[in-house]
Amino acid sequence: MSFLLRAALVIGTLSYLAAQRGMPGVSTPPSPAAIQAALPSVAGALPAAVDAVSAVAPATRERMAREGLAELGRHLGGSASRDTLAEADRRPAWRGAEAR
Template identity: 50%
Template structure:
């Protein structure tokens, strides 16, 4: 974590010094960044580009999956995970258990 903080400090200092060397006012540059348009204004509404039929089908699928998951959670019916274990019972018990006393 300390390394990351050092890197951020060095990059910030070098950026500040580059602005000064280029003759730009760092405060003015910060004001320019503060008035950037929002992401909503900068990018078009992506949902408007999707055909209405596709949009409705996707919304129905997402809502159906969410509803099924919620009903399963409320009912307490949790699907058991399929076992990935490939060992037999003989493989789990070693043949030698050390010196018997």
């Protein structure tokens, strides 16, 4: 569970920084010192998030994880086939070895 929280934290930070880069009022990306200065406040929220997750009933956590993974699977693998083969292309003209 902590891996998921850390991954969400990293992805959220990178998304925020990417959004800041594209803003017209921001001419330069934040310096590494500015990022390091912001990390303690973000890291301070992590124990509270872990406590909030721990407060949820185990059955509810399991259901939420199952539904989240199912939705992710539908999102990633649910696209329609883009196959361009015709039915005749799927059936070769001969099968097996030639008759002697």
